[in-house]
Amino acid sequence: MSARDLPPLNALRTFEAAARLGSMSLAARELHVTHGAVSRQVRVLEEALGQPLFTREGRGIALTTVGQQLHEQCSTAFGQLREGWQQLRHTRASAAFVLGCPGSVLARWVIPRMERLRHELPTLPLHLAVQEEPVADHLAEVDAALLLAAPPWPAGWQVHELAPERIGPVLSPRYPGAERLRESPVSALRDEPLLYTASRPQAWPEWARATGLPPASLQQTQALPHLYFLLEAAAAGLGVAIAPQPLVADDLADGRLLAPWGFHPTSACWALVSARGSEDPRLPALARWLRGELAAT
Template sequence: MSTVRDLPPLNALRAFEATARLGSASRAAEELHVTHGAVSRHLRTLEEALGQPLFARQGRGLALTPAGEQLRDGARDAFEQLRDAWARVARGQADAPFVLGCPGSLLARWMIPRLERLKQDLPTLKLHLSAQEAPFDPALTGVDAALLLSEPPWPGDWRVHELAPECIGPVLSPRYPGAAQLQQPEQLLGEALLHTASRPQAWPQWAALAGLEPGQLRYGQGFDHLYYLLEAAVAGLGVAIAPAQLVADDLASGRLLAPWGFRVTSAQWILAMPRRASSAQAEALADWLRTALA
């Protein structure tokens, strides 16, 4: 006896998912290598079973009804999970490492120094770290999750775990000329500030939060990546701007000073993963990161 929880034919769901995604029964037929008539029959089967339309005509194309939108979301996620599971099994990667992508600066300055502790706290997590400087795409291609500093809104295809607010502030080496006399924010207006192309908004953001006019800042040497920027600051080449967590070890050891303090920005440390994915490993990692960042 059929119940409301019975699944419709898989081929009918595939035809619906493709039509909803492509906005056209003809294009869905091409993708599935079937006739237009076959796709139309599958769509009618679903609509008759539900007793309501899934599509409405819109010009030359098709627009989803509210019922269609609801079914599309469920079908899309289900097919993506099936594709992922099939790919893992087919490649023999069901027991593959958990690939965590993150910018190189976060990897070198924060993640690697804490790896031993992470292994002790999460011994069953087989973690593989992948440095990535280019922006992560909405599909998070090539990684299971990404650790990064980012401002909302985030891509709709991401499942985001917010870990900690970003706090940024100026830092300099005790060897920097006149370091002992630099105490007030206004004094920074006379310094050649080290900056990075990866975070051009950092100095103006901090200046505004500190009550300074961002247009009065004077920039010195620039660097492609935050890692090099901070190494230059450690070498005494100038005043840099950095997230507090990335310089915490340097401040504790006395390699860097932060006489002007740190300010909370609108950015967040986040662990992002594909929305369709559900992983107990990712949940455990997010909890660990949240505690470590605190």
């Protein structure tokens, strides 16, 4: 079968609307085009068939015998197409939505909120996948990825920015000198062992600049391979860590960690990203939910 074996599909769609509604004007309104555009598309079909499809009846239109036959065929074909399309959309809507995110975000922020997410987005069967940086090469393996990153974004990404990143120092109440540090200015950190992740050594200097502290005055003493390990080390009293606020919010609320100097924004943000061109209707709903959770945190 070639394209020449089929009628002009845009013209056929226009004809079906005019025949079903019995009006060129109503068809134009439904299709969001002009009355003249509908008339032209109908003429395209009539010229292709060599026969008229409508006759004038007063101020309205009526189908010819050929027009009635074509309308019946269109109704059947478009009905089957609509039904098949709805089935495909239903199948996609019920399929698992795979969300990739770094292990620390997964363990410390997403998993504690899974029960609430399932309750508030019951039609989103979410599957979680650990996805560490770099993400760009792996978006084809997930429906979306939740990450902390800074623009500019890769050209192939569709990005929902959710919230600005805020970072700050945290320490355990069991840390030696914790009581003293709770009442001290940020300059007291010059004499403390500072923990950081090897993948983000710029976090402490970035925070220091935001607070007016010379970055060179801080001594980063121990690198941890993963943010999750970094925060566990801080909770164990091994030093002062630098962390994104949402990932320690529950620990702060429980008193497991302290944040004596608060949190400051960085150039990065929380973002939900997917491959450009993704049409999954569940993506905006998930972005809205995540945005609300981050605002609440």
